[in-house]
Amino acid sequence: MNEITPEQLHALGTDVSLIDVREPNEVAEVRIPFAKVIPLSELEDRTDEVPEGAYIMCHAGGRSSRVVKYFEHQGKELINVEGGISGWEAAGLPVERG
Template sequence: MESITPAVLSALDVAGSIIDVREVDEVAGVRIAGSVNIPMSAFIDRIEEVPLDETVYVLCAVGGRSAQVTTYLDQRGYDVVNVDGGIIGWERAGLAVERGSTPEAAQ
């Protein structure tokens, strides 16, 4: 499984290609601007939302759920990368986040 650190990911122009697999209430509290929330609990039902024609970066709180989803997608032929450390690692690296509920987070 390929993985990337939050610091390296933040230097790339991939905001729309970050899939956050945390649950809606988690994402409502803190998220990366431009990331797409597809909760792990609904992932199989929403897999068609994951682009097949580009690299996607999968993020969760610390990296466990995203590693499972990354493995799942990789086995199905997606170009996918796990984000080591998740949103907690992102924040610890001092990278920008959004806080509070948004219409996107309420999906």
């Protein structure tokens, strides 16, 4: 499984495809402004919105790693963001709240 640290992802800038698979109530608390939100509960119906090479993020990395593995079995390469939004925040990277 391909993975990237929050710091490495941040260094790529905001012109990347970042998919946040957390549920709306989680995203309402804290989010990365340029991330597209596709909740895990909706992902099966929205797989066409996930481009090849997208970075996948959740709260701590568990759900996103499952998503990456699922798509690998479908023949699509995605990248898991290690530590999720928690790791992003712990690294002191910018987020929006509320």
